[in-house]
Each structure stands twice: as structure tokens, then as C-alpha cells.
Amino acid sequence: MTQASDLDSLIRKLERRDVLSAAEREALISAAGSRESYPAGADLVREGDRTDRSILVTHGFTTRYRVLADGQRQITAIHLPGDFVDLHSFLLRKMDHSVGALSNVRVVTFPHANLRLITERHPHLTRMLWLTTLLDGAIHREWIVAMGRRSALEQMAHLICELFTRLNLVGLAEFDREVNLPITQTELGDTLGLSAVHVNRTLQQLRAEQLIVWQGQSVRVLDWGRLTSVAKFDPTYLHLEREPR
Amino acid sequence: MTQASDLDSLIRKLERRDVLSAAEREALISAAGSRESYPAGADLVREGDRTDRSILVTHGFTTRYRVLADGQRQITAIHLPGDFVDLHSFLLRKMDHSVGALSNVRVVTFPHANLRLITERHPHLTRMLWLTTLLDGAIHREWIVAMGRRSALEQMAHLICELFTRLNLVGLAEFDREVNLPITQTELGDTLGLSAVHVNRTLQQLRAEQLIVWQGQSVRVLDWGRLTSVAKFDPTYLHLEREPR
DNA sequence: CGAGGTCTTGAAGACGATCAACAAACGTGG
DNA sequence: CCACGTTTGTTGATCGTCTTCAAGACCTCG
Numbered sequence: 001m002t003q004a005s006d007l008d009s010l011i012r013k014l015e016r017r018d019v020l021s022a023a024e025r026e027a028l029i030s031a032a033g034s035r036e037s038y039p040a041g042a043d044l045v046r047e048g049d050r051t052d053r054s055i056l057v058t059h060g061f062t063t064r065y066r067v068l069a070d071g072q073r074q075i076t077a078i079h080l081p082g083d084f085v086d087l088h089s090f091l092l093r094k095m096d097h098s099v100g101a102l103s104n105v106r107v108v109t110f111p112h113a114n115l116r117l118i119t120e121r122h123p124h125l126t127r128m129l130w131l132t133t134l135l136d137g138a139i140h141r142e143w144i145v146a147m148g149r150r151s152a153l154e155q156m157a158h159l160i161c162e163l164f165t166r167l168n169l170v171g172l173a174e175f176d177r178e179v180n181l182p183i184t185q186t187e188l189g190d191t192l193g194l195s196a197v198h199v200n201r202t203l204q205q206l207r208a209e210q211l212i213v214w215q216g217q218s219v220r221v222l223d224w225g226r227l228t229s230v231a232k233f234d235p236t237y238l239h240l241e242r243e244p245r
Numbered sequence: 246m247t248q249a250s251d252l253d254s255l256i257r258k259l260e261r262r263d264v265l266s267a268a269e270r271e272a273l274i275s276a277a278g279s280r281e282s283y284p285a286g287a288d289l290v291r292e293g294d295r296t297d298r299s300i301l302v303t304h305g306f307t308t309r310y311r312v313l314a315d316g317q318r319q320i321t322a323i324h325l326p327g328d329f330v331d332l333h334s335f336l337l338r339k340m341d342h343s344v345g346a347l348s349n350v351r352v353v354t355f356p357h358a359n360l361r362l363i364t365e366r367h368p369h370l371t372r373m374l375w376l377t378t379l380l381d382g383a384i385h386r387e388w389i390v391a392m393g394r395r396s397a398l399e400q401m402a403h404l405i406c407e408l409f410t411r412l413n414l415v416g417l418a419e420f421d422r423e424v425n426l427p428i429t430q431t432e433l434g435d436t437l438g439l440s441a442v443h444v445n446r447t448l449q450q451l452r453a454e455q456l457i458v459w460q461g462q463s464v465r466v467l468d469w470g471r472l473t474s475v476a477k478f479d480p481t482y483l484h485l486e487r488e489p490r
Numbered sequence: 491c492g493a494g495g496t497c498t499t500g501a502a503g504a505c506g507a508t509c510a511a512c513a514a515a516c517g518t519g520g
Numbered sequence: 521c522c523a524c525g526t527t528t529g530t531t532g533a534t535c536g537t538c539t540t541c542a543a544g545a546c547c548t549c550g
Binding site: 048064066068069072073074076077088091092093094096097116119120123126127130131133134135136137138140141142143144145147148149190192193232236237239241243245 | 293309311313314317318319321322333336337338339341342361364365368371372375376378379380381382383385386387388389390392393394435437438477481482484486488490
């Protein structure tokens with residue numbers, strides 16, 4: 001069964017934005033269903049699926065992606081522990097994208113029936129769950145800005161800044177230490193809308209400018225200040241303030 | 246004061262996705278606050294604002310946009326009548342983008358206090374409002390796919406297909422008739438992440454291929470089937486099915 | 491009628507894609 | 521523990537899409 005500690009990242013993420021009552025934490029824990037594991041490369045959900053549950057990542061990394069008719073692939077979101085991969089399926093019902101595992105992942109499922117109960121009994125907790133999907137939307141908008149108006153170098157730097165900040169939030173990154181990012185250059189290309197070759201050259205440029213070290217899955221930011229300035233990274237869109245919501 | 250008919254587009258948009266009870270329609274109407282008007286070019290909301298209300302467009306077109314330090318601009322959403330421009334400000338609190346009027350617009354405001362009451366008394370209506378922000382997110386994802394993996398021509402065709410479909414939903418477009426789109430080529434460029442010059446050439450190509458006629462603000466699709474196939478437009482992401490949510 | 495915004499066109503150049511080949515790292519089974 | 525096959529990363533050369541710059545036409549509205 002699900003253990004309370006599985007929800008630590010989620011609760012940490014929520015409590016960064018507002019206070020949760022003990023009753024709300026309880027409600028969240030009792031809404032959780034089964035634990036599951038998926039190997040790297042597996043699909044957790046497929047485009048077109050109609051599921052009766054939403055999935056929370058507890059360990060590992062996943063992506064939302066779509067594959068076009070000609071085989072081209074675009075990743076539209078990267079999920080870290082504490083992120084729901086498809087909370088929107090609770091109301092959208094039919095998946096308009098797939099969800100794949102970047103690394104081996106462990107998840108906890110939330111039956112939609114239980115989520116519905118939360119919306120009927122816990123207005124504030126409902127708003128907090130709603131908030132997590134709004135944060136998704138804010139990140140989507142930032143990616144649109146990056147894809148539309150930033151160079152490959154800026155875009156890459158921006159993604160690294162975002163991932164570090166979000167990982168830090170759930171205790172998985174310190175800004176001056178190396179971090180584990182299980183994502184290949186091909187996947188980075190599918191995320192940023194670039195070719196894998198150009199991703200490679202962009203990373204080399206970031207390395208040449210002494211901004212990062214990226215070897216295998218280990219990434220280290222050498223100069224956070226300069227990286228954020230290259231990226232024009234402003235974390236406002238992550239809404240990190242704790243306030244009544 | 247707000248008239249019930251101001252909410253027609255919103256209610257039409259919601260009822261396309263699920264049934265609303267009379268009590269829910271009432272609750273929505275009584276949650277509405279003042280009516281306001283803005284001239285084309287005005288800002289309804291500015292990045293950094295903390296507002297105590299959310300805005301619903303009843304007439305006209307608006308955009309969400311961000312301006313980068315170097316003056317570059319990126320539009321991240323286009324709103325039609327029946328769309329909330331910033332329902333997310335109810336929970337995100339601080340705006341991470343601005344909202345501008347593409348045309349003269351009329352709006353109805355919803356004080357956050359009233360929205361909060363809805364979340365406390367009307368679980369299903371709350372889910373429907375939540376749903377509208379999830380639809381925003383789904384559209385964002387589709388734009389990310391378009392920006393990352395589609396050519397300028399495909400991207401432009403896709404945007405036209407999306408706008409026609411969304412306008413049709415609120416009774417403002419027939420697929421074989423001309424439609425009023427108050428958006429300049431510069432603004433199209435800021436939407437698609439292209440230069441205004443390239444937007445111009447892309448539109449000329451769509452015209453040369455007998456797909457559209459676009460003169461001033463009047464747009465007419467000449468061959469919906471071929472346009473959707475050029476755009477690889479699949480409306481799944483707009484979640485047009487009516488079902489329990 | 492004039493002025494500012496919008497649209498259009500041409501020329502040159504940059505950024506990133508594509509193609510191709512090879513090196514390095516990884517994992518799997520023998 | 522090594523051999524081998526596969527995935528991932530790296531490099532060079534060429535190509536194409538889209539950008540930038542610049543100028544002129546058109547249009548709308550005071």
C-alpha cells in the first residue's frame with residue numbers, strides 16, 4: 001500500500017505555496033491508491049487513453065510527449081518527484097498526449113473517484129490541487145516564450161535553471177552541487193524543439209563558457225548567477241511564495 | 246450591472262463539455278461583478294499585478310503576452326468571447342504575464358471572493374471552472390508542439406484551424422464563411438515566434454495554395470479539409486465531448 | 491491631406507537542420 | 521569479466537528556413 005512518505009515531495013511542493021491542515025494532509029493520503037513502478041523508457045499513459053486515475057511521481061523523472069504522424073516527437077513537460085503527470089485527466093478524461101519514463105520511476109495513483117470526493121469535501125485542498133495544474137500551465141507559457149523568442153543557448157540555459165529550481169524545491173538539488181538529470185541529448189532536443197546535433201553543440205558552448213559541467217547524467221552549475229543571466233531566468237512564473245490560496 | 250446574456254459564450258463553452266444545472270448557471274451569474282470596456286491596444290492586466298478578480302471576455306479578442314528585456318514580445322494565448330483571460334490569478338495571485346486587447350473588448354469581472362464561494366458550495370461548477378484552465382493548458386501544449394516541430398506554414402495553418410474551431414464553438418464562425426480576426430501580421434509573428442516578414446510570406450503561400458483568403462480582418466477558409474491536413478490539425482486537444490466531469 | 495501603422499518586396503546573412511561517419515559509453519549475455 | 525551490440529555523444533560539411541535590414545506601397549483615420 002501507499003506509505004505517507006510517498007507523498008512527501010507533493011506535500012512539500014504544496015506547502016511551499018500555502019499551509020495545509022492536518023485534515024487536508026490526511027485526506028490526500030487516504031485518496032492515494034496503489035504504488036507502481038515503471039522502467040526507463042516505458043509509457044505510463046498513452047495518447048487517447050481514458051483512465052480512471054491520475055498518477056503522481058514519487059521517484060524518478062517522466063515526460064509528457066506527443067509523436068506526430070511523421071515520427072517527430074515533442075516533449076511538452078518534464079516531471080519530477082512531487083509532480084502529477086496527468087492530474088488533468090481527472091477532468092479532461094481523454095489523454096491528448098502520452099507520458100513516458102525518463103528513468104526508472106515509482107508512482108502513486110489517485111483514483112478519480114477519490115479526487116472527486118476531495119472536490120466535494122475539501123474546498124481548500126481542491127484549490128491546491130487546481131493550483132498544481134495552474135503551475136503546469138505557467139511552465140507551459142514560459143516554454144512557449146523560450147521556444148518563440150530565445151536562442152538555442154538561452155533556451156537550454158533556461159531549462160537547466162528551471163529544472164534546478166524545481167528540483168531544489170523538493171530537496172533534490174543544491175545550486176552549487178551536482179545533480180542527477182537522466183535525460184539524453186536526443187530527449188533534450190525533443191524538449192527544446194532542436195535537433196540532437198544542435199543540442200550537442202549548444203551544451204559544448206555552455207561548457208566552453210564555464211557555465212556548466214554535464215557528463216552523463218551528472219550536471220553541475222559552475223556559475224548560477226551567470227547562467228541565470230544568460231538564460232534571462234526569472235522564477236516569478238514558478239510562484240514560489242507561500243500565501244493564502 | 247452584469248446581464249445574464251454576458252455569460253452566454255462562457256455557458257455555451259461549458260455546456261459543450263458537460264451539463265450545468267440551473268443552480269450552477271445561477272451561481273455563475275451571481276458571481277459576476279462589473280462590466281468593463283477596453284479599447285484595442287489597452288492592457289487589461291499587467292505582469293506583476295496582484296488582482297482580486299478574474300476577467301471574462303464577452304466581446305472582442307485579447308492576448309496573454311510577455312515582453313522580454315530586449316523588447317522582444319511573445320504571445321502565449323489568444324482569448325475569444327467566453328474565455329477567462331486570467332482565471333489562474335484566482336490561485337496564482339501574482340500575474341506572470343500581461344493581458345492586452347487585440348480589438349475593442351467588453352468584459353465581465355469575477356471577484357475572487359465570489360469564486361472562492363463557488364469552490365465552497367458548488368463542487369461540480371468548481372470542476373467546470375478548473376476544466377477551463379485545463380483547456381488553456383492543453384492549448385498551450387499544442388502550441389509547444391507546433392513551435393517545436395512544425396514548419397511556419399504548418400504552424401500558421403494550425404493556428405487558423407484552432408481559432409476557427411474555437412470561434413465556431415461560441416457561434417462566431419462557420420467553416421465556410423468569412424470570419425473577423427482582428428490580428429495584425431506583427432501580432433501573428435509574436436504568437437508563432439516568427440518575424441513579421443516571414444508571417445507575410447507564409448500567408449502568401451497559404452493564399453497561393455488556395456487555402457485561405459485573408460484581407461484586413463476578414464479571413465475565409467477556402468478548403469477546410471486541405472487546411473486541416475496541411476496543419477495536421479487534430480481537435481482532440483480541445484476536448485469537445487460532452488460528458489460527466 | 492497628412493501621418494502613422496500595416497503590408498509587401500528584395501537582398502544578404504545567421505542559425506539551426508540534415509546527412510554521414512565515427513567514438514565513447516553502456517548493458518547484456520556468454 | 522570480457523565481447524559484443526546498441527545507444528549515446530561528437531565532429532565536419534552542406535543545405536535550407538527564417539531573420540534582419542531596408543525601402544516603398546497601401547491604407548485608415550484624424
